[in-house]
Amino acid sequence: MKEFFITGTDTDAGKTHVTSLLLKLLAQHKKKAIGYKPLAAGSEMAFDQLVNADALMLMESATVSAKYDVVNPFTFAPPIAPHIAAEQAGVTINVNKLTAAYKTVKQQCADYLLTEGAGGWALPINNTEYLYDWVKAEKLPVILVVGMKLGCLNHALLTAAHIQSLGINCIGWIANQVDEHMDEYQANLDSLKARLPFPILAISPYSEQTPKLQIYKTLLENLSINP
Ligand SMILES: Nc1ncnc2c1ncn2[C@@H]1O[C@H](COP(=O)(O)OP(=O)(O)OP(=O)(O)O)[C@@H](O)[C@H]1O
Numbered sequence: 001m002k003e004f005f006i007t008g009t010d011t012d013a014g015k016t017h018v019t020s021l022l023l024k025l026l027a028q029h030k031k032k033a034i035g036y037k038p039l040a041a042g043s044e045m046a047f048d049q050l051v052n053a054d055a056l057m058l059m060e061s062a063t064v065s066a067k068y069d070v071v072n073p074f075t076f077a078p079p080i081a082p083h084i085a086a087e088q089a090g091v092t093i094n095v096n097k098l099t100a101a102y103k104t105v106k107q108q109c110a111d112y113l114l115t116e117g118a119g120g121w122a123l124p125i126n127n128t129e130y131l132y133d134w135v136k137a138e139k140l141p142v143i144l145v146v147g148m149k150l151g152c153l154n155h156a157l158l159t160a161a162h163i164q165s166l167g168i169n170c171i172g173w174i175a176n177q178v179d180e181h182m183d184e185y186q187a188n189l190d191s192l193k194a195r196l197p198f199p200i201l202a203i204s205p206y207s208e209q210t211p212k213l214q215i216y217k218t219l220l221e222n223l224s225i226n227p
């Protein structure tokens with residue numbers, strides 16, 4: 001099974017948007033793929049259970065179906081930092097619990113498992129651990145979604161440097177145009193291409209209606225998809 005962890009330069013960088021597009025790309029190529037959202041904050045009651053919109057979107061885009069709790073084992077109502085939401089709910093989250101939950105989603109007979117993080121890269125899960133500790137423990141290859149807006153150069157470069165400092169493999173980055181009217185979009189894209197230490201995998205243009213990925217060959221190679 002091919003596994004990837006999708007992180008972003010910040011909350012709202014477009015991790016869910018891009019992960020959903022990747023799942024749809026895999027579906028077009030008849031691949032068995034599932035999305036996973038281990039940790040979500042910002043959820044609503046539906047049919048007597050808390051559900052999060054990111055997890056539901058990943059479920060809609062996947063070709064392999066699973067029960068809600070399998071796709072999103074930890075979910076909290078308030079749209080705040082998840083470790084604070086967990087503390088308020090009296091729930092402990094740690095690397096061991098994330099690893100145990102991950103075993104269940106790995107049993108769902110998918111060939112591709114795309115895990116969406118929460119917030120940006122340095123997301124605390126408790127007083128001492130970060131979500132990236134779990135990513136490192138699982139040895140998950142990372143895809144960095146850069147939300148293209150003013151300030152993203154700093155966020156992208158710091159995120160890349162930290163991923164590398166942990167010895168984690170980042171297979172590349174995806175430029176996601178979250179700001180339709182970003183000044184000097186192309187110059188910013190070029191600045192990132194010149195500086196990020198891993199290849200660009202795709203560009204996700206601004207689109208509310210029919211979102212599409214402009215795909216680079218490296219992405220297809222990493223997903224083992226024939227063009
Ligand atoms: N390429 C795009 N074109 C248009 N709208 C976009 C694009 N990418 C993301 N958006 C919109 O921006 C918002 C944030 O995107 P998204 O929910 O994917 O971010 P996220 O990184 O998953 O955030 P979170 O940290 O909450 O998980 C959403 O309303 C989404 O529809």
Ligand SMILES: C[C@H](N)[C@H](N)CCCCCC(=O)O
Binds near residue numbers: 011040079080123
């Ligand atoms: C509520 C939001 N949409 C996300 N689910 C959680 C974002 C956490 C950000 C934590 C932080 O870096 O400050």
Ligand SMILES: [Mg+2]
Binds near residue numbers: 015016017116
């Ligand atoms: Mg999301």
